[in-house]
Each structure stands twice: as C-alpha cells, then as structure tokens.
Amino acid sequence: DQQVKQNSPSLSVQEGRISILNCDYTNSMFDYFLWYKKYPAEGPTFLISISSIKDKNEDGRFTVFLNKSAKHLSLHIVPSQPGDSAVYFCAGTASKLTFGTGTRLQVTL
Amino acid sequence: DTAVSQTPKYLVTQMGNDKSIKCEQNLGHDTMYWYKQDSKKFLKIMFSYNNKELIINETVPNRFSPKSPDKAHLNLHINSLELGDSAVYFCASSLTVNTEAFFGQGTRLTVV
Numbered sequence: 001d002q003q004v005k006q007n008s009p010s011l012s013v014q015e016g017r018i019s020i021l022n023c024d025y026t027n028s029m030f031d032y033f034l035w036y037k038k039y040p041a042e043g044p045t046f047l048i049s050i051s052s053i054k055d056k057n058e059d060g061r062f063t064v065f066l067n068k069s070a071k072h073l074s075l076h077i078v079p080s081q082p083g084d085s086a087v088y089f090c091a092g093t094a095s096k097l098t099f100g101t102g103t104r105l106q107v108t109l
Numbered sequence: 110d111t112a113v114s115q116t117p118k119y120l121v122t123q124m125g126n127d128k129s130i131k132c133e134q135n136l137g138h139d140t141m142y143w144y145k146q147d148s149k150k151f152l153k154i155m156f157s158y159n160n161k162e163l164i165i166n167e168t169v170p171n172r173f174s175p176k177s178p179d180k181a182h183l184n185l186h187i188n189s190l191e192l193g194d195s196a197v198y199f200c201a202s203s204l205t206v207n208t209e210a211f212f213g214q215g216t217r218l219t220v221v
Contacts, residue, residue, distance in 0.1 A: 034209055043113070043199050043212030044152070089152060093207055096165050097142075099152040 003027040004092050006100035013107055019077040021103050023090035026071065030092035035064060035075045038087045038102070047088075048075070080107045112136050115200045115213035122190055123221055130185045130216045132200030140164075140206050141183035143175060144199040146215070152199070158183055159206055190220045 005024045013019045021035075031052045036044035050057040050064045050073065057064050063076045077084055087102045115132040122128050134141060142165075143155040156175045157165035163175070172188045183202075187194060197217050201210040 032207060036212075041215070043201070043214050046209040046211065049209055087150070095206060096154050096157060097210055098154070101149070101151055 003098050004090060004100040006090060006103045008103050010104040010106070013080045013105065015082055015107055015109050016079045019080045019084065019105055019107070021075040021088050021105065023073045023100055024071060025092045027092060027094065027098070029094040032093045033064070033066060033073050034091045034093070034097070036089045036091065038089060044089055082107050082109065113200055113202055113211050113213040115216055117216060118214060119217050121219045121221060124190055124192060126190050127186070127188045128190060130198055132183050132213060134181055134202040136202055136211060138202040138204050139180060140203045141177065142201040142210060143183065143185050144201060146197040146199065148196070164206065192220050194218060195220045
C-alpha cells in the first residue's frame, strides 16, 4: 500500500524555466510534508517542508504547495539550474516519514 | 564535520554471513532511523529509536537487529545474510519524531 505516490519517474526542464514536481498521498493522518533531494551515492538531503495547516511555503527558489482536499502537493523550482538535477522525494509524516518513489529531474542547458 | 555518518560505505559479503553497519550522529538529535532503499529505489523505514528506545519496527525479518548504545548511535546488525538483503541502507536522525530527518550517505550492501 503506497501511501505517497510520485507518478512521474522523470522530468526534463530547460535551465531558467520552472520545474514542477508532483506528489499525491492517501493517508489523511499526515500532518507534515517534506521534500528531499538526492544525488547519486549520497543520502537524501532535506529541502523544504510544509505543515498541513498551511497551503504554501517558500524558501528562495523553492516553493511547496499543499492542496489537502485533493491530497496533493507540488514542489516548484524557479528558475531551474543545472545543479538542481537530482532525484526528488516527497514524504508525508504522521508518526514516521513515508516516502514516495522519487522523480528524477534533469535540468538541461 | 559530518552530521550523520555511517560505515562502511560499501559492503560486499557472502550469503549466510553476519554483518553490522554503524551509524553515528553529532547533531544532538533524540530520534534515529534505519531506512532501506531497494532495487526499485523505494525508501522504506525499517526501525526508529527515540532516546534509545525502539518506537517503530516495521515488518522486517528478525535477522535484522538494531542496537542503540546511546542517543548518538544506532547500529544495524544483520544475521544470515540473504541475496534479497542487497540494497542501500540509510541511517538518519531527527530532533524529535515528526521533524525533518537528516540522512547519512548510505551503505551499499551486496550479498553474493
């Protein structure tokens, strides 16, 4: 039972454009959501989070949007940079972090 | 000055062996975790300890035994290794349960 789903395994975006990564969840008990970024041969790195009582959180080029009624969240990166190329995991938590399967973002020149 | 460090980074071993992976965090966090990333790249929690006490134990074979000698360490011991145990194992820590977790670099275990 996959409670967090990232339906796009990969995404390619041109440098300077907006990257939008999507995530859907099924567990209505999740009260906190997080995005992690992972480079090859490294551990996931925390990027940005959002509480379930908010619908938007912004940190520099990164913005996370939460639509609770749709059980959907998204990560916007603008402008996208080549160094953003990585695998992005979304996660929800009630008592433990539950991760999606990841989306590989490729930012091209 | 690594926040969450785990050793070894790579581990190749034969079926049936017993091995351990060590994890240490210097962040002063109360909660530590072990995650497994399988061949499908799915990150799944195995165990969680809070203040040295086991609080999450997912459906993991009892060949896997975590040990937390103190709040800063959470080691993973695996008995009678099987081919299907091959994966990348990540240690992580967080200030408390339900706050963002910080991950180690991972240990790639290959059972041959």
